[in-house]
Amino acid sequence: MNCSQQDNYKIGIIAPTPSDPRTSKVIEGAVFFKDHFLALKHNSSVDFYECDSPITSGSLISLAAAKTIPPPCVDLFIDGIDLDYGLRLRQKGFHNLIATKASMHHNFGSPIQVKFMNKYRYIQQYSALRYYYICRNHSYLETRFSQGYYHFTSLMRRLKYMLLQIVFIILYDLEDKQLKIWACLLGTYRGLIGNISKTW
Known part of the structure:
Protein backbone atom coordinates (compact mmCIF):
# COMPACT_ATOMS: atom_id res chain seq x y z
CA MET A 1 0.00 0.00 0.00
CA ASN A 2 1.33 3.42 -0.93
CA CYS A 3 0.18 5.94 1.68
CA SER A 4 0.93 8.90 -0.55
CA GLN A 5 -1.60 7.67 -3.09
CA GLN A 6 -4.45 7.59 -0.60
CA ASP A 7 -6.08 10.95 0.02
CA ASN A 8 -7.82 9.82 3.21
CA TYR A 9 -4.81 8.12 4.76
CA LYS A 10 -3.94 10.26 7.76
CA ILE A 11 -0.75 9.39 9.64
CA GLY A 12 -0.64 9.91 13.40
CA ILE A 13 2.62 8.32 14.52
CA ILE A 14 5.62 6.84 12.75
CA ALA A 15 7.74 4.71 15.09
CA PRO A 16 11.00 2.78 14.68
CA THR A 17 11.41 -0.93 15.31
CA PRO A 18 12.75 -1.19 18.86
CA SER A 19 14.66 -4.25 20.02
CA ASP A 20 16.37 -5.24 23.24
CA PRO A 21 20.01 -6.13 22.46
CA ALA A 39 1.41 -7.46 21.11
CA LEU A 40 1.34 -7.35 17.32
CA LYS A 41 3.74 -9.81 15.70
CA CYS A 51 -0.64 -0.93 14.96
CA ASP A 52 -2.83 0.89 17.45
CA SER A 53 -0.08 1.89 19.85
CA PRO A 54 3.61 1.99 18.93
CA ILE A 55 6.32 2.71 21.47
CA THR A 56 6.80 6.38 22.36
CA SER A 57 10.60 6.32 22.33
CA GLY A 58 12.00 7.45 18.99
CA SER A 59 8.57 8.10 17.49
CA LEU A 60 7.53 10.98 15.25
CA ILE A 61 4.06 12.42 15.88
CA SER A 62 2.13 14.40 13.29
CA LEU A 63 1.42 17.92 14.55
CA ALA A 64 -1.88 17.95 12.66
CA ALA A 65 -2.92 14.73 14.40
CA ALA A 66 -1.72 15.92 17.82
CA LYS A 67 -4.01 18.97 17.60
CA THR A 68 -7.12 16.78 17.35
CA ILE A 69 -6.87 15.07 20.76
CA PRO A 70 -5.76 16.01 24.27
CA PRO A 71 -2.01 15.62 24.91
CA PRO A 72 -0.56 12.45 26.46
CA CYS A 73 -1.87 11.85 29.98
CA VAL A 74 0.95 12.64 32.40
CA ASP A 75 -0.60 10.39 35.06
CA LEU A 76 0.18 7.41 32.81
CA PHE A 77 3.89 8.21 32.64
CA ILE A 78 6.40 5.38 32.99
CA ASP A 79 4.14 2.67 31.58
CA GLY A 80 1.04 2.87 29.39
CA ILE A 81 1.20 6.47 28.23
CA ASP A 82 1.99 5.30 24.67
CA LEU A 83 -0.83 2.74 24.69
CA ASP A 84 -3.38 5.39 25.59
CA TYR A 85 -2.13 8.09 23.22
CA GLY A 86 -1.74 5.84 20.21
CA LEU A 87 -5.17 4.27 20.60
CA ARG A 88 -6.84 7.65 21.00
CA LEU A 89 -5.27 8.76 17.72
CA ARG A 90 -6.50 5.56 16.06
CA GLN A 91 -10.01 6.23 17.33
CA LYS A 92 -9.83 9.61 15.58
CA GLY A 93 -9.06 7.90 12.28
CA PHE A 94 -5.29 8.28 12.19
CA HIS A 95 -2.89 5.49 11.23
CA ASN A 96 0.08 4.63 13.42
CA LEU A 97 2.96 2.98 11.62
CA ILE A 98 6.05 1.02 12.57
CA ALA A 99 8.94 1.44 10.13
CA THR A 100 10.75 -1.88 9.86
CA LYS A 101 13.92 -0.39 8.35
CA ALA A 102 14.42 2.07 11.22
CA SER A 103 15.87 0.17 14.17
CA MET A 104 16.40 1.35 17.73
CA HIS A 105 18.02 -0.37 20.70
CA HIS A 106 15.84 -0.11 23.78
CA ASN A 107 16.41 -1.75 27.16
CA PHE A 108 13.14 -3.13 28.43
CA GLY A 109 13.17 -4.15 32.09
CA SER A 110 15.75 -6.65 33.35
CA PRO A 111 15.24 -9.86 31.36
CA ILE A 112 16.10 -13.26 32.81
CA GLN A 113 15.62 -16.66 31.22
CA VAL A 114 13.65 -19.13 33.32
CA LYS A 115 12.13 -22.56 32.90
CA PHE A 116 8.40 -22.44 33.59
CA MET A 117 6.04 -25.36 32.92
CA ASN A 118 8.85 -27.21 31.06
CA LYS A 119 9.47 -24.31 28.68
CA TYR A 120 12.29 -21.80 28.64
CA ARG A 121 11.14 -18.21 28.38
CA TYR A 122 12.31 -14.69 29.12
CA ILE A 123 10.56 -12.79 31.88
CA GLN A 124 11.13 -9.19 32.84
CA GLN A 125 12.11 -8.15 36.34
CA TYR A 126 11.31 -4.64 37.52
CA SER A 127 11.64 -2.44 40.54
CA ALA A 128 8.66 -2.26 42.89
CA LEU A 129 7.95 1.21 41.48
CA ARG A 130 7.73 -0.13 37.93
CA TYR A 131 5.50 -3.05 38.98
CA TYR A 132 3.15 -0.56 40.59
CA TYR A 133 2.80 1.59 37.48
CA ILE A 134 2.49 -1.36 35.10
CA CYS A 135 -0.32 -2.91 37.15
CA ARG A 136 -2.06 0.41 37.84
CA ASN A 137 -1.91 1.96 34.39
CA HIS A 138 -2.67 -1.16 32.36
CA SER A 139 -5.58 -2.07 34.64
CA TYR A 140 -6.96 1.42 34.26
CA LEU A 141 -6.62 1.57 30.49
CA GLU A 142 -7.80 -1.90 29.57
CA THR A 143 -10.92 -1.85 31.73
CA ARG A 144 -11.87 1.59 30.42
CA PHE A 145 -11.29 0.92 26.73
CA SER A 146 -13.30 -2.31 27.01
CA GLN A 147 -17.00 -2.10 26.18
CA GLY A 148 -20.02 -4.04 27.44
CA TYR A 149 -19.32 -7.64 28.41
CA TYR A 150 -15.64 -7.16 27.72
CA HIS A 151 -15.40 -4.79 30.65
CA PHE A 152 -15.93 -7.81 32.91
CA THR A 153 -13.51 -10.06 31.01
CA SER A 154 -10.93 -7.28 31.14
CA LEU A 155 -11.30 -7.13 34.91
CA MET A 156 -10.73 -10.90 35.15
CA ARG A 157 -7.74 -10.68 32.83
CA ARG A 158 -6.10 -7.96 34.93
CA LEU A 159 -6.55 -9.98 38.11
CA LYS A 160 -5.03 -13.02 36.38
CA TYR A 161 -2.08 -10.91 35.22
CA MET A 162 -1.52 -9.62 38.74
CA LEU A 163 -1.54 -13.14 40.21
CA LEU A 164 0.86 -14.39 37.55
CA GLN A 165 3.28 -11.55 38.26
CA ILE A 166 3.15 -12.37 41.96
CA VAL A 167 3.95 -16.02 41.20
CA PHE A 168 6.97 -14.99 39.11
CA ILE A 169 8.14 -12.62 41.86
CA ILE A 170 7.90 -15.39 44.46
CA LEU A 171 9.69 -17.93 42.25
CA TYR A 172 12.37 -15.89 40.55
CA ASP A 173 12.90 -12.47 42.16
CA LEU A 174 15.92 -12.23 44.42
CA GLU A 175 15.12 -9.09 46.39
CA ASP A 176 12.27 -6.98 47.77
CA LYS A 177 9.71 -9.74 47.16
CA GLN A 178 7.17 -8.44 49.67
CA LEU A 179 7.44 -4.86 48.45
CA LYS A 180 7.00 -5.92 44.81
CA ILE A 181 3.99 -8.09 45.64
CA TRP A 182 2.42 -5.15 47.47
CA ALA A 183 3.16 -2.93 44.46
CA CYS A 184 1.25 -5.35 42.18
CA LEU A 185 -1.71 -5.52 44.57
CA LEU A 186 -1.91 -1.78 45.20
CA GLY A 187 -1.32 -0.83 41.58
CA THR A 188 -4.02 -3.18 40.30
CA TYR A 189 -6.51 -1.96 42.90
CA ARG A 190 -5.93 1.71 42.11
CA GLY A 191 -6.09 1.09 38.38
CA TRP A 200 3.66 5.23 44.54
Whole structure:
Protein backbone atom coordinates (compact mmCIF):
# COMPACT_ATOMS: atom_id res chain seq x y z
CA MET A 1 0.00 0.00 0.00
CA ASN A 2 1.33 3.42 -0.93
CA CYS A 3 0.18 5.94 1.68
CA SER A 4 0.93 8.90 -0.55
CA GLN A 5 -1.60 7.67 -3.09
CA GLN A 6 -4.45 7.59 -0.60
CA ASP A 7 -6.08 10.95 0.02
CA ASN A 8 -7.82 9.82 3.21
CA TYR A 9 -4.81 8.12 4.76
CA LYS A 10 -3.94 10.26 7.76
CA ILE A 11 -0.75 9.39 9.64
CA GLY A 12 -0.64 9.91 13.40
CA ILE A 13 2.62 8.32 14.52
CA ILE A 14 5.62 6.84 12.75
CA ALA A 15 7.74 4.71 15.09
CA PRO A 16 11.00 2.78 14.68
CA THR A 17 11.41 -0.93 15.31
CA PRO A 18 12.75 -1.19 18.86
CA SER A 19 14.66 -4.25 20.02
CA ASP A 20 16.37 -5.24 23.24
CA PRO A 21 20.01 -6.13 22.46
CA ARG A 22 20.19 -8.32 25.57
CA THR A 23 17.54 -10.72 24.27
CA SER A 24 17.57 -9.89 20.53
CA LYS A 25 13.79 -9.61 20.77
CA VAL A 26 11.72 -6.93 19.03
CA ILE A 27 9.59 -4.88 21.39
CA GLU A 28 6.31 -5.15 19.53
CA GLY A 29 3.65 -2.53 18.96
CA ALA A 30 0.20 -3.15 20.41
CA VAL A 31 -3.37 -3.46 19.19
CA PHE A 32 -6.41 -3.30 21.42
CA PHE A 33 -8.37 -6.54 21.01
CA LYS A 34 -11.76 -6.77 22.76
CA ASP A 35 -10.55 -6.41 26.36
CA HIS A 36 -6.78 -6.01 26.37
CA PHE A 37 -3.72 -4.70 24.57
CA LEU A 38 -2.15 -7.44 22.48
CA ALA A 39 1.41 -7.46 21.11
CA LEU A 40 1.34 -7.35 17.32
CA LYS A 41 3.74 -9.81 15.70
CA HIS A 42 6.58 -7.96 14.01
CA ASN A 43 6.49 -8.17 10.21
CA SER A 44 9.96 -7.58 8.75
CA SER A 45 8.87 -8.47 5.19
CA VAL A 46 7.26 -5.04 4.62
CA ASP A 47 8.58 -1.48 4.88
CA PHE A 48 5.95 -0.52 7.45
CA TYR A 49 2.85 -1.90 9.12
CA GLU A 50 0.09 -0.52 11.28
CA CYS A 51 -0.64 -0.93 14.96
CA ASP A 52 -2.83 0.89 17.45
CA SER A 53 -0.08 1.89 19.85
CA PRO A 54 3.61 1.99 18.93
CA ILE A 55 6.32 2.71 21.47
CA THR A 56 6.80 6.38 22.36
CA SER A 57 10.60 6.32 22.33
CA GLY A 58 12.00 7.45 18.99
CA SER A 59 8.57 8.10 17.49
CA LEU A 60 7.53 10.98 15.25
CA ILE A 61 4.06 12.42 15.88
CA SER A 62 2.13 14.40 13.29
CA LEU A 63 1.42 17.92 14.55
CA ALA A 64 -1.88 17.95 12.66
CA ALA A 65 -2.92 14.73 14.40
CA ALA A 66 -1.72 15.92 17.82
CA LYS A 67 -4.01 18.97 17.60
CA THR A 68 -7.12 16.78 17.35
CA ILE A 69 -6.87 15.07 20.76
CA PRO A 70 -5.76 16.01 24.27
CA PRO A 71 -2.01 15.62 24.91
CA PRO A 72 -0.56 12.45 26.46
CA CYS A 73 -1.87 11.85 29.98
CA VAL A 74 0.95 12.64 32.40
CA ASP A 75 -0.60 10.39 35.06
CA LEU A 76 0.18 7.41 32.81
CA PHE A 77 3.89 8.21 32.64
CA ILE A 78 6.40 5.38 32.99
CA ASP A 79 4.14 2.67 31.58
CA GLY A 80 1.04 2.87 29.39
CA ILE A 81 1.20 6.47 28.23
CA ASP A 82 1.99 5.30 24.67
CA LEU A 83 -0.83 2.74 24.69
CA ASP A 84 -3.38 5.39 25.59
CA TYR A 85 -2.13 8.09 23.22
CA GLY A 86 -1.74 5.84 20.21
CA LEU A 87 -5.17 4.27 20.60
CA ARG A 88 -6.84 7.65 21.00
CA LEU A 89 -5.27 8.76 17.72
CA ARG A 90 -6.50 5.56 16.06
CA GLN A 91 -10.01 6.23 17.33
CA LYS A 92 -9.83 9.61 15.58
CA GLY A 93 -9.06 7.90 12.28
CA PHE A 94 -5.29 8.28 12.19
CA HIS A 95 -2.89 5.49 11.23
CA ASN A 96 0.08 4.63 13.42
CA LEU A 97 2.96 2.98 11.62
CA ILE A 98 6.05 1.02 12.57
CA ALA A 99 8.94 1.44 10.13
CA THR A 100 10.75 -1.88 9.86
CA LYS A 101 13.92 -0.39 8.35
CA ALA A 102 14.42 2.07 11.22
CA SER A 103 15.87 0.17 14.17
CA MET A 104 16.40 1.35 17.73
CA HIS A 105 18.02 -0.37 20.70
CA HIS A 106 15.84 -0.11 23.78
CA ASN A 107 16.41 -1.75 27.16
CA PHE A 108 13.14 -3.13 28.43
CA GLY A 109 13.17 -4.15 32.09
CA SER A 110 15.75 -6.65 33.35
CA PRO A 111 15.24 -9.86 31.36
CA ILE A 112 16.10 -13.26 32.81
CA GLN A 113 15.62 -16.66 31.22
CA VAL A 114 13.65 -19.13 33.32
CA LYS A 115 12.13 -22.56 32.90
CA PHE A 116 8.40 -22.44 33.59
CA MET A 117 6.04 -25.36 32.92
CA ASN A 118 8.85 -27.21 31.06
CA LYS A 119 9.47 -24.31 28.68
CA TYR A 120 12.29 -21.80 28.64
CA ARG A 121 11.14 -18.21 28.38
CA TYR A 122 12.31 -14.69 29.12
CA ILE A 123 10.56 -12.79 31.88
CA GLN A 124 11.13 -9.19 32.84
CA GLN A 125 12.11 -8.15 36.34
CA TYR A 126 11.31 -4.64 37.52
CA SER A 127 11.64 -2.44 40.54
CA ALA A 128 8.66 -2.26 42.89
CA LEU A 129 7.95 1.21 41.48
CA ARG A 130 7.73 -0.13 37.93
CA TYR A 131 5.50 -3.05 38.98
CA TYR A 132 3.15 -0.56 40.59
CA TYR A 133 2.80 1.59 37.48
CA ILE A 134 2.49 -1.36 35.10
CA CYS A 135 -0.32 -2.91 37.15
CA ARG A 136 -2.06 0.41 37.84
CA ASN A 137 -1.91 1.96 34.39
CA HIS A 138 -2.67 -1.16 32.36
CA SER A 139 -5.58 -2.07 34.64
CA TYR A 140 -6.96 1.42 34.26
CA LEU A 141 -6.62 1.57 30.49
CA GLU A 142 -7.80 -1.90 29.57
CA THR A 143 -10.92 -1.85 31.73
CA ARG A 144 -11.87 1.59 30.42
CA PHE A 145 -11.29 0.92 26.73
CA SER A 146 -13.30 -2.31 27.01
CA GLN A 147 -17.00 -2.10 26.18
CA GLY A 148 -20.02 -4.04 27.44
CA TYR A 149 -19.32 -7.64 28.41
CA TYR A 150 -15.64 -7.16 27.72
CA HIS A 151 -15.40 -4.79 30.65
CA PHE A 152 -15.93 -7.81 32.91
CA THR A 153 -13.51 -10.06 31.01
CA SER A 154 -10.93 -7.28 31.14
CA LEU A 155 -11.30 -7.13 34.91
CA MET A 156 -10.73 -10.90 35.15
CA ARG A 157 -7.74 -10.68 32.83
CA ARG A 158 -6.10 -7.96 34.93
CA LEU A 159 -6.55 -9.98 38.11
CA LYS A 160 -5.03 -13.02 36.38
CA TYR A 161 -2.08 -10.91 35.22
CA MET A 162 -1.52 -9.62 38.74
CA LEU A 163 -1.54 -13.14 40.21
CA LEU A 164 0.86 -14.39 37.55
CA GLN A 165 3.28 -11.55 38.26
CA ILE A 166 3.15 -12.37 41.96
CA VAL A 167 3.95 -16.02 41.20
CA PHE A 168 6.97 -14.99 39.11
CA ILE A 169 8.14 -12.62 41.86
CA ILE A 170 7.90 -15.39 44.46
CA LEU A 171 9.69 -17.93 42.25
CA TYR A 172 12.37 -15.89 40.55
CA ASP A 173 12.90 -12.47 42.16
CA LEU A 174 15.92 -12.23 44.42
CA GLU A 175 15.12 -9.09 46.39
CA ASP A 176 12.27 -6.98 47.77
CA LYS A 177 9.71 -9.74 47.16
CA GLN A 178 7.17 -8.44 49.67
CA LEU A 179 7.44 -4.86 48.45
CA LYS A 180 7.00 -5.92 44.81
CA ILE A 181 3.99 -8.09 45.64
CA TRP A 182 2.42 -5.15 47.47
CA ALA A 183 3.16 -2.93 44.46
CA CYS A 184 1.25 -5.35 42.18
CA LEU A 185 -1.71 -5.52 44.57
CA LEU A 186 -1.91 -1.78 45.20
CA GLY A 187 -1.32 -0.83 41.58
CA THR A 188 -4.02 -3.18 40.30
CA TYR A 189 -6.51 -1.96 42.90
CA ARG A 190 -5.93 1.71 42.11
CA GLY A 191 -6.09 1.09 38.38
CA LEU A 192 -9.39 -0.77 38.63
CA ILE A 193 -11.05 1.95 40.72
CA GLY A 194 -9.68 4.65 38.39
CA ASN A 195 -7.27 6.33 40.80
CA ILE A 196 -4.26 7.07 38.60
CA SER A 197 -3.34 10.38 40.21
CA LYS A 198 -2.01 8.60 43.28
CA THR A 199 1.74 8.09 42.97
CA TRP A 200 3.66 5.23 44.54
